[in-house]
Amino acid sequence: GSGTSGESAEAEAEGEEYDLKMSVTVSESSTWYEAAEKLKADLAEESDGRINLELFANEQLSGGDSGKAVEGLAKGTIDLTFNSTIIYSILDDRFGVASAPFLFNSTEEVDPVFNGEGGEMLKGILAEKGVQALGYGQNGFRQLTNSKLEVKSPEDLKGLKIRIPGITMYTDLYRQLGTDPQTMTFSEVFTALQQGTIDGQENPIDVIHSSKLAEVQDYITMWNYSYDPLVLGMNKKLYDSMSDEDKELFDRLGKEAADFQIEIAREKEAKQIEELEAAGMQFYTPNEEELAQFKEAVQPIYEKYTDVWGADLLKAFQGE
Amino acid sequence: MMALMLFGLFFLLVFLRVPIAISLGVSSIAVLVYANGIFGLEMVTDIMYTSVAKFTLLAIPFFILAGVIMEHVGISKRLIDFAQTLVGHRKSGIIFVTVIVAIFFAAISGSGPATVAAIGGILIPAMVKNGYKKETAGALVASSGAIGIVIPPSIAFIVFAVVAGDQIPVTINRLFMAGVIPGILMGIAFVIAAMIVRYRQEKSGQFIIPGGLEIRKATGKERWTAFLHALPGLMIPVIILGGIYGGFFTPTEAAVVAVVYGLLVGIFVNRKNAFSSIYKIFIEAALQTAVVMIIVSAASVFAYIITTEQIARDISDGIMGFTSNPIIILLLVNVLLLIAGAFIDAISAYYIFIPILLPIMLFLEVDPTVFGVFMTVNLAIGLFTPPVGLNLYVAAGISKTNIVEISRGVVPFIIAAIIVLLMVTYIPELSTFLPDLLNVK
Amino acid sequence: MKILNYLEEVILFAAFLIMTIIAFGNVVSRNLANISLSFTEEITINLFVLLTFVGTAVGVRRYAHLGFTLIFDHMNPLFKKLLVLFSTLMGLVLFGILLWYGIQMVLFQMDIGQTTPALGWPQWVLSSALPIGAFLCVVRTIQVCVEELSYLSTSGREGDEAK
Ligand code: NA
Ligand code: NA
Numbered sequence: 001g002s003g004t005s006g007e008s009a010e011a012e013a014e015g016e017e018y019d020l021k022m023s024v025t026v027s028e029s030s031t032w033y034e035a036a037e038k039l040k041a042d043l044a045e046e047s048d049g050r051i052n053l054e055l056f057a058n059e060q061l062s063g064g065d066s067g068k069a070v071e072g073l074a075k076g077t078i079d080l081t082f083n084s085t086i087i088y089s090i091l092d093d094r095f096g097v098a099s100a101p102f103l104f105n106s107t108e109e110v111d112p113v114f115n116g117e118g119g120e121m122l123k124g125i126l127a128e129k130g131v132q133a134l135g136y137g138q139n140g141f142r143q144l145t146n147s148k149l150e151v152k153s154p155e156d157l158k159g160l161k162i163r164i165p166g167i168t169m170y171t172d173l174y175r176q177l178g179t180d181p182q183t184m185t186f187s188e189v190f191t192a193l194q195q196g197t198i199d200g201q202e203n204p205i206d207v208i209h210s211s212k213l214a215e216v217q218d219y220i221t222m223w224n225y226s227y228d229p230l231v232l233g234m235n236k237k238l239y240d241s242m243s244d245e246d247k248e249l250f251d252r253l254g255k256e257a258a259d260f261q262i263e264i265a266r267e268k269e270a271k272q273i274e275e276l277e278a279a280g281m282q283f284y285t286p287n288e289e290e291l292a293q294f295k296e297a298v299q300p301i302y303e304k305y306t307d308v309w310g311a312d313l314l315k316a317f318q319g320e
Numbered sequence: 321m322m323a324l325m326l327f328g329l330f331f332l333l334v335f336l337r338v339p340i341a342i343s344l345g346v347s348s349i350a351v352l353v354y355a356n357g358i359f360g361l362e363m364v365t366d367i368m369y370t371s372v373a374k375f376t377l378l379a380i381p382f383f384i385l386a387g388v389i390m391e392h393v394g395i396s397k398r399l400i401d402f403a404q405t406l407v408g409h410r411k412s413g414i415i416f417v418t419v420i421v422a423i424f425f426a427a428i429s430g431s432g433p434a435t436v437a438a439i440g441g442i443l444i445p446a447m448v449k450n451g452y453k454k455e456t457a458g459a460l461v462a463s464s465g466a467i468g469i470v471i472p473p474s475i476a477f478i479v480f481a482v483v484a485g486d487q488i489p490v491t492i493n494r495l496f497m498a499g500v501i502p503g504i505l506m507g508i509a510f511v512i513a514a515m516i517v518r519y520r521q522e523k524s525g526q527f528i529i530p531g532g533l534e535i536r537k538a539t540g541k542e543r544w545t546a547f548l549h550a551l552p553g554l555m556i557p558v559i560i561l562g563g564i565y566g567g568f569f570t571p572t573e574a575a576v577v578a579v580v581y582g583l584l585v586g587i588f589v590n591r592k593n594a595f596s597s598i599y600k601i602f603i604e605a606a607l608q609t610a611v612v613m614i615i616v617s618a619a620s621v622f623a624y625i626i627t628t629e630q631i632a633r634d635i636s637d638g639i640m641g642f643t644s645n646p647i648i649i650l651l652l653v654n655v656l657l658l659i660a661g662a663f664i665d666a667i668s669a670y671y672i673f674i675p676i677l678l679p680i681m682l683f684l685e686v687d688p689t690v691f692g693v694f695m696t697v698n699l700a701i702g703l704f705t706p707p708v709g710l711n712l713y714v715a716a717g718i719s720k721t722n723i724v725e726i727s728r729g730v731v732p733f734i735i736a737a738i739i740v741l742l743m744v745t746y747i748p749e750l751s752t753f754l755p756d757l758l759n760v761k
Numbered sequence: 762m763k764i765l766n767y768l769e770e771v772i773l774f775a776a777f778l779i780m781t782i783i784a785f786g787n788v789v790s791r792n793l794a795n796i797s798l799s800f801t802e803e804i805t806i807n808l809f810v811l812l813t814f815v816g817t818a819v820g821v822r823r824y825a826h827l828g829f830t831l832i833f834d835h836m837n838p839l840f841k842k843l844l845v846l847f848s849t850l851m852g853l854v855l856f857g858i859l860l861w862y863g864i865q866m867v868l869f870q871m872d873i874g875q876t877t878p879a880l881g882w883p884q885w886v887l888s889s890a891l892p893i894g895a896f897l898c899v900v901r902t903i904q905v906c907v908e909e910l911s912y913l914s915t916s917g918r919e920g921d922e923a924k
Contacts, residue, residue, distance in 0.1 A: 610816020
């Protein structure tokens, strides 16, 4: 990161030139990167080339480590990132609320929350941690794949070895569901699935598709069990040092870029589902009764985490 | 300009006897400060930390530890005795014994110098007793030891998968399987080279055929006994590879299972008093690990600059602007790596060159696994090319020759290995046949 | 220095032993008991960082780090001494930066209350491995410089430097 501003007073910040570094977790062919490219182009155009964004895919700026990227963003060694709130939970446990189990049934329920009070409250917590949220994108709903059986109810999950992200809430959740959760690093997942070291994993469709998991997984359960939002974040010190005009520019264009990411991600997901089906994956969408069983099974998670997330925040995310 | 500064400074420091890890770090720091001011320095710590704190790399300390344990519990001696009963009676039998044992030990150990250290202590004196010159004996062991990073398990392949993984997923399991045939080919090439050396030395009267060293053919019973003694050692590749490909372990887990198995063999089978030496074994393995990992750590900063300052792209574009003939490009890449391998170790070379070369390979539609294999064979050669070749140093120490003598002895083996390198580069099936056959992706 | 030697070795031994036990325990539990202890990998990889940087310090003391000595070996004693000083300086630049920014990193993590994802432990406790290792590297780099210079002064002539 090399914002040339730093200490300069706000008045002087007007007309300042910026050369900023932005880190994206995934590859250049992702919707995240496409949205970052849009932000870069829009900023360059509206500032007459005064604001330049350098983009880095695959979390190159932090040695491939997303946690370090978020730390770098808060610290100011990275100027902007696109990161999941799941990663942000290393800075504050409250970020976990957005991915609470069976919180949203569908994306229609998601958007009002992030555009409303829930999004605002999250923005406040991010600001406490030194991050200015410009907008929210999506990694999507996390779905379950496995090679053993069609999972329709909590009963089917018993004893399955499922790889999950190494986050306490997910470990608790999958224990609660009666599985045997594994937290191996994602780069080993394909091989482990292929050889039966583990039975299944959970991720958004985009990840399942781009990691070619259809080659090693037969069943997918579309249970929308955990929403995975992205934060288009900017180092707050950098943001605060900018002129009001530039702040407005970042607010507006950032929001546009994030909305654009959501739009293309959802279009892409529909196509990816078709391709996964064509590749022989068997999709199952639980009916309301089955979803009610899952929700019932994970109630203890809410009992345990309501205090961690904060009751008010949870309410805002439950749309109450 | 930035590229010239980075590489120029690095090689200058290396030539001035600054350790490679420090040279990598300091040249990177200089370029970072030049490009971004003092502010750029904060990245150095972050990158050096995250590049080590990677789960996939955990296999490295455990494979190193496993290698040190095998060396200490006497597994190599039993493997050698068994190989002796099989082929020891033949003319040039000791050559076969050396290479066969090297290949077996390669299937236990993940590193080149460790393989040399484990087998050289017995095999170099044995070769000398059989009439070979000290430098020939040392050179054969030094080069055979390099097979250690081509045949699985291999620290080199693990690092390759991690570094290349930034651009395209390459699984360690596929690389491991792909290395088997090229590794065996290297062994065959070394046997042929050693026989030619013997023939020429005999002809010029330099080969002193030892008197009274007629080794008789071992009986079936002797072979069986030797086999049983060697069995615990022979089981290790079965446990590691069978465990990985049978779906029981990830590579990291296989490494740690090998460690525990080695300790058990040491304690219960070979009756070595392993407990008293456990402390020493762990410290030695920790030291070897640190020497590798500090290079990984510092080289990551170097690689970070190569990628983020667009140096990789500039150089790749330059190479592809020079010619578009894939055969020539592959040849140039190999020559570049051979030269680099003469001076720097394989780990640094991966971090420095993969960001530059992988885009070219992907453009030429070279299978990344094949690239991984021929790059590793190439850098394995670097282990026994002067002036900087770890295997050469270890073997020179054991054979009591100096680096100049052993460098002369190693020339035929370098030629043999380069022939294999060219085969592996231009015949991708040598790498892909086994993994495809077993459907390892 | 004796105490420091001992301390370094004990750190290495303990770190490596714990890593091995945790990793093996994980294999056993996953294959036999069907429980995963994989959340412990956070501990393992940070012990690995500790092992690496403390091991690097031991490597400095034992002249174990890879390098190219051919040109150095053919120099006269004066140039050798200059090169030793130069190497030391370069080592201090790298390890010094690692130490300084390592401390900054730890302080920052303490300040914002960063925790590890799986265990929820304070990240700074685990990250301290880096500045601790870097500190030992700085000490050893200076120690070895003094050692080599005095060796070159007493032996003077050609021959292997301390190896
Ligand atoms: Na090997
Ligand atoms: Na070499």
